[in-house]
Amino acid sequence: MSTDTRSTDMDRDQGNGRDAGDGEGRDEGGADERYDAVVVGGGAAGLSAALVLGRSRRRTLVVDAGEPRNAPTAHMQGVLSRDGTSPADYLAAGRREIAAYGVEWRAGRVTGAAPDGRDGFTVSLADGTAVGARRLVVTTGLVDELPEIDGVAERWGRDVLHCPYCHGWEVRDRPFGVIAHPVMPAHQALMVSHWSKDVTLFLHTAGELSARDAALLDAAGVRVVTGEVAGLAVEDDALTGVRLADGRFVSRSVVFVGATRLAARDGVLRQLGAELRATPFGEFVAVDETGRTSVPGVWAAGNVTGPQEQVVNAVSRGYRAGAAINGELLLGDLEAAVAGRPTG
Ligand SMILES: Cc1cc2nc3c(=O)[nH]c(=O)nc-3n(C[C@H](O)[C@H](O)[C@H](O)COP(=O)(O)OP(=O)(O)OC[C@H]3O[C@@H](n4cnc5c(N)ncnc54)[C@H](O)[C@@H]3O)c2cc1C
Incomplete structure (x- = not known):
């Protein structure tokens, strides 16, 4: 990116070309500042939303x-x-990119949001401060709640994996273990059998396999081991195998396991009353194709x-x-101007 598009202190003082009337002054709900948009969560989704908003000259x-x-x-x-790329480097690059368009970044945690009575929200932070937002984008992600098996949490994302699309290529052809998910015991083993022909499925606490699952596993060449898994064995900072509760040991260098629950970090959305939808993985916020939730002014x-x-x-x-937020603000403000109503 050429340096002439980067914001300077002077740009910021002058609003970086944004509508100076929007977002200035103390919010009625007690917020110190009012933004066109507040993005809650600065991972891949949040940074991407912020990049578009910044480039749309929205105070974000x-x-x-x-x-x-x-x-x-x-x-x-x-x-x-x-x-x-490492996830940390990727996000750091994203933060540099949004800063170039004047988007502000704050390390912190949003504890809640409530309507401010003027077509926006008061957003509360854990440090006791509050900010105003005309629109909200909630991109707070989810938490993988892992099965309580000795070693799983410690090796998660290293040699305990969940997603063949994320990691399968890197560990291809190695001896895989798969710890069966109680709800879909065969699914993960069938998937990863495409990346290695040496796959052992540990039934662990899953019940008996259906005849169809057993046939598919057989066709995929997956060995099935019954009995509860006690833990993972690790030597020299590398996984070496799976220990069973009855004392058996099966040598493996990679283990795939699914989270027992995928818990959306949706506290802010629930507080705002956003509609949820049931999925096979649990409840998630209902959104349309632009990410609009059932709460006017809130996207996810x-x-x-x-x-x-x-x-x-x-x-x-x-x-x-x-x-979508920029479009809504833009057209909404024009409609208000035509109707002689105040904007922002
Ligand atoms: C071990 C592992 C490996 C993976 N590898 C890959 C891979 O190789 N390729 C791939 O495409 N995907 C991979 N994924 C999936 C990837 O992590 C997600 O696709 C991605 O993180 C989703 O981005 P997000 O912005 O929705 O959420 P996140 O990246 O989780 O970002 C959410 C952010 O919001 C913040 N947050 C949460 N609550 C609040 C709050 N109340 N206030 C303020 N901030 C808050 C969080 O701290 C976090 O920084 C992997 C996942 C796992 C578990």
């Missing part, structure tokens, strides 16, 4: 608690042109809307939300 704040879902992993895969994007949003999808959804 990103508040981020700094716990992106893929933080435990060293390399982010499957992101075109950034394949293999990324993993808070569903577990299948990989980084590229999260970026795409964040982009759509940012563009």
